[in-house]
Amino acid sequence: MSIEFQVPDMTCGHCVKTITGAVNQAAPGATVTVDLPSHRVTVAGAGEADKIEAAIREAGYQPARV
Structure with missing residues (x-):
């Protein structure tokens, strides 16, 4: 099963690393x-x-399920 999110405030490699973690x-x-x-x-x-x-969200981003 896959879950997909739109995260408009994810803008750089640091964001990717933070969200992935x-x-x-x-x-x-x-x-x-x-x-x-x-x-x-x-x-x-x-x-x-x-x-x-x-x-x-706790990492500081605003995800929305797609």
Whole structure:
């Protein structure tokens, strides 16, 4: 199962690293794929979308499920 988020305030490599780390902490073993130009984050292998979204928010970003 994949969960996709639009994260408009993700603008640089630091943002990617921060979001990836937050998702990995919330869902160990999940695969995080980031498309920075389109501001999309895809998480595969994580069961709880709400938990992933909360982790991204806690990292300081505003994700929206796609």
